[in-house]
Amino acid sequence: MSITKKRVAVLISGRGSNMKTLAEAASGPRASYEIVGVISDKPEATGLNHAAALDIEARAISRKDFPDKTTHEAAIDAQLKRWNVEIVALAGYMRLLSADFVETWKGRMVNIHPSLLPLFKGLDTHRRALEGGLRIHGCTVHFVTAEMDGGPIIAQAAVPVSPDDNEDSLTRRVLAAEHQLYPLALDLVATGRAQLVGNRVAFDHLGASSGRERILSPSTGHDGEADLESLARFTP
Known part of the structure; x- marks a missing residue:
């Protein structure tokens, strides 16, 4: 019986070592989720390169490219929706998220x-x-x-x-x-x-x-x- 995997996006700010671990686990035959995209708030984050090497779509959405926190988070949310993400996993994401963003993903966003x-x-x-x-x-x-x-x-x-x-x-x-x-x-x-x-x-x-x-x-x-x-x- 085939398993319908949950679509997961990972938010990072640096090396993305936990992101790599999640991606490796997702490649298993009985995995319950798949990593469909990686977003970093820092364009220089090496985790973006690791994601690309794993054939995972990676995007840098830098805070400095937006006038304020609200528009920055709106861009992240829009990308998550384009990927049809069901769960967001924070893995070394070093930016505090607003109450509005958290409420949007309530019960569907986890952190380590x-x-x-x-x-x-x-x-x-x-x-x-x-x-x-x-x-x-x-x-x-x-x-x-x-x-x-x-x-x-x-x-x-x-x-x-x-x-x-x-x-x-x-x-x-x-x-x-x-x-x-x-x-x-x-x-x-x-x-x-x-x-x-x-x-x-x-x-x-x-x-x-x-x-x-x-x-x-x-x-x-x-x-x-x-x-x-x-x-x-x-x-x-």
Whole structure:
């Protein structure tokens, strides 16, 4: 039986490493989504070249080419509609989106953030985790709301912090966890197993019929690789 894949666009501002990971996952035979386009607010973003190399349509829609935020976002929205996009995935998109734009894509726009939200919203998350003496760090995929990094959580991956970690080593291990987590979380959204209901995420996993909300939280080892078997374990 053929699968009708959800049409996903990825918004980036830089390297696009998570975008590449999503695109690789989308090429699998049982993928629930396809990456139909990539948009960057920075024309120099190397992720645009990576997208083109993967035969994904890529567009630079630079903020400086528009008189204000409203017209810039209108251009992005118009491009998303031309691609018939169903889900928007933010992957290192470094521009805050307006409440109006977020409302347009409510329940259909997700983001990955390099911390265990609600800890360390914003920038420099790894440095702040180290300065705070945390023993557990990680990453979060969440639905996007008007509050920066404040949307309901879809999935999280935990990464242990070693005593000898520095910002670079911790960054690398969290990024490895991001690359494991984001395709899995996007699959939950694309298949409808994770949906935004009010200000919470409602889950329907693996044929569960209880109707209870559950939390997805794959564990990670010291190398930052996600333990995929843990995805079958859910905590009510």
